[in-house]
Amino acid sequence: MNTDNTQNAQNAQADSTVDPTEIAGLADLADKATAKVVTWLTAARSDTTRGKNTGAAKRLAAVLSDPNGLDFTVGFVDRVIRTEDRDAAAKALADLGDLTPKTLSWLDQAQIRAGSALATTIPQIVIPTAKSRIRQMVGHMIVDANDRPLGKAVAELTAGGQRLNINLLGEAVLGEEEADHHLAETRRLVSRPDVDYVSIKASSVASQINLWGYEESVDYVVERLTPLYIEAAKAPKGSKFINLDMEEYHDLRLTIDVFKRLLSLPETKDLEAGIVLQAYLPDALGALQELSAFGAERVADGGAGIKVRLVKGANLAMETVHAEMQGWPNVTCASKQATDANYKRVLHWALHRENLSGLRLGVAGHNLFDIAFAHT
Ligand SMILES: Cc1cc2nc3c(=O)[nH]c(=O)nc-3n(C[C@H](O)[C@H](O)[C@H](O)COP(=O)(O)OP(=O)(O)OC[C@H]3O[C@@H](n4cnc5c(N)ncnc54)[C@H](O)[C@@H]3O)c2cc1C
Structure with a gap:
């Protein structure tokens, strides 16, 4: 028996005490939930206050839609932004160049590739610039705790x-x-x-x-x-x-x-x-x-x-x-x-x-x- 089936069998056992009419009621809830999602999405689209961070949010969505996007973002935040040693951060940025998400605009891609290529040669310029650029991109989600x-x-x-x-x-x-x-x-x-x-x-x-x-x-x-x-x-x-x-x-x-x-x-x-x-x-x-x-x-x-x-x-x-x-x-x-x-x-x-x-x-x-x- 594969693990999935074992799990399903355990689940069925756990649920055997649930009243069948209650299960029918739960199925009905699924339709109501779908309708509720539609009303939420409609309201969100017409909410004008959401326009404020659209540029940054769109760019982040573009990064994450690339197959390498998550590895690139996590690597960038953990190994470049959070690393205090500038040379170590530069080495990490040089490594990350190959993962540059192709879903980004050509300008963003060019900046990342240039930063990655020059990181270990002029880290004193590239690393502060890269850090401030990423802050612009995710600044609406992360707040300075000072x-x-x-x-x-x-x-x-x-x-x-x-x-x-x-x-x-x-x-x-x-x-x-x-x-x-x-x-x-x-x-x-x-x-x-x-x-x-x-x-x-x-x-x-x-x-x-x-x-x-x-x-x-x-x-x-x-x-x-x-x-x-x-x-x-x-x-x-x-x-x-x-x-x-x-x-x-x-x-x-x-x-x-x-x-x-x-x-x-x-x-x-x-x-x-x-x-x-x-x-x-x-x-x-x-x-x-x-x-x-x-x-x-x-x-x-x-x-x-x-x-x-x-x-x-x-x-x-x-x-x-x-x-x-x-x-x-x-x-x-x-x-x-x-x-x-x-x-x-x-x-x-x-x-x-x-x-x-x-x-x-x-x-x-x-x-x-x-x-x-x-x-x-
Ligand atoms: C306000 C807030 C607080 C949170 N706090 C915590 C926290 O303290 N700890 C924490 O761990 N997470 C936390 N989360 C993250 C939460 O666990 C994620 O939102 C969730 O993992 C994604 O699930 P989803 O229902 O949003 O999306 P969905 O896309 O419906 O589900 C994705 C999730 O399904 C599960 N999944 C996907 N593939 C598999 C698989 N092959 N096998 C088994 N499971 C799978 C994983 O949990 C995956 O994250 C928090 C999220 C929010 C919004």
């Missing part, structure tokens, strides 16, 4: 009543110093009066997580994050929110345990905080059930509830690399279809009143059909 530019960006972005979730980039920490810096910067963000929501990952604030010492690793991450959570809990109720994002499967159990420990502290009793679950993991439903029970218990004890953000999962490539290197089966669902089905299964379980007594559900993704399905 106090003054951040304040200006937050004011502009929230002027229409929107709320922001701020995620400090540079999460792949290699040492304790970097982890300390990331944590201190996140605390600085939380303490700002104009920031009410930050996202953080367990692995970005602790460089020494070792799952052979599981209990010690949980203690260590809890110890590091406790001051941040207590600070948020001290603010007026509902004015600060911290979300624990999820990265790779090996952090799933640890992140859930850290989350529960942090929200079981007497000081954080009234703090609502969030965690992410990834539906491409077959473990997602069990994890949600555990968190729903935890939230319900918290509320029954007179505390605040919790929030779970459901996503499909952004680290399929890394999970696949780990599995292949170790010769292990992949931890993710066996296909895109299985992930999509699991996403809906988790949603379906969550969106029952009795499962939401201590739980608020967030639904995140770029697939409008799934968002509309949840919304409907």
Whole structure:
């Protein structure tokens, strides 16, 4: 039996308790969701405020439509923009020239190729120019986290009543110093009066997580994050929110345990905080059930509830690399279809009143059909 069939058999078993009339109702929802997507797209097309960044957005879309576009963009950001050593950045830019997306305008292509060819000869000119050019391209998506530019960006972005979730980039920490810096910067963000929501990952604030010492690793991450959570809990109720994002499967159990420990502290009793679950993991439903029970218990004890953000999962490539290197089966669902089905299964379980007594559900993704399905 192939893995897909095994997965489908497990799924069928998991769903055998679902009432057939409920399944018919869900199929009806699919049509309603499609109609909702049409209304959203129509509204988005007529929204004149979207014109502002069209040039940059079009250029980014052009880059990503090339087969090399993603590798080029990730390589450019990670190896050229984020590299402080100018010579190393120049060498990376020279390597990336061959991946120049052919979907870009001839002028952009010519600039990249020229920069790539000259990078190691005159890095002092090429690297600052390349960095400022990429900032022009993605500047509407990434904001400078220094106090003054951040304040200006937050004011502009929230002027229409929107709320922001701020995620400090540079999460792949290699040492304790970097982890300390990331944590201190996140605390600085939380303490700002104009920031009410930050996202953080367990692995970005602790460089020494070792799952052979599981209990010690949980203690260590809890110890590091406790001051941040207590600070948020001290603010007026509902004015600060911290979300624990999820990265790779090996952090799933640890992140859930850290989350529960942090929200079981007497000081954080009234703090609502969030965690992410990834539906491409077959473990997602069990994890949600555990968190729903935890939230319900918290509320029954007179505390605040919790929030779970459901996503499909952004680290399929890394999970696949780990599995292949170790010769292990992949931890993710066996296909895109299985992930999509699991996403809906988790949603379906969550969106029952009795499962939401201590739980608020967030639904995140770029697939409008799934968002509309949840919304409907
Ligand atoms: C506000 C927000 C917050 C987010 N936070 C997180 C986070 O904390 N952690 C995180 O991991 N992601 C996070 N994401 C990213 C989210 O996981 C991606 O949006 C999602 O991976 C893309 O799914 P989709 O439903 O938008 O698109 P779709 O195109 O419908 O689905 C693509 C997804 O399907 C899955 N998939 C594709 N091919 C396969 C395959 N062969 N086998 C199995 N599965 C497959 C993968 O998860 C892939 O990313 C966040 C996204 C948003 C918008």
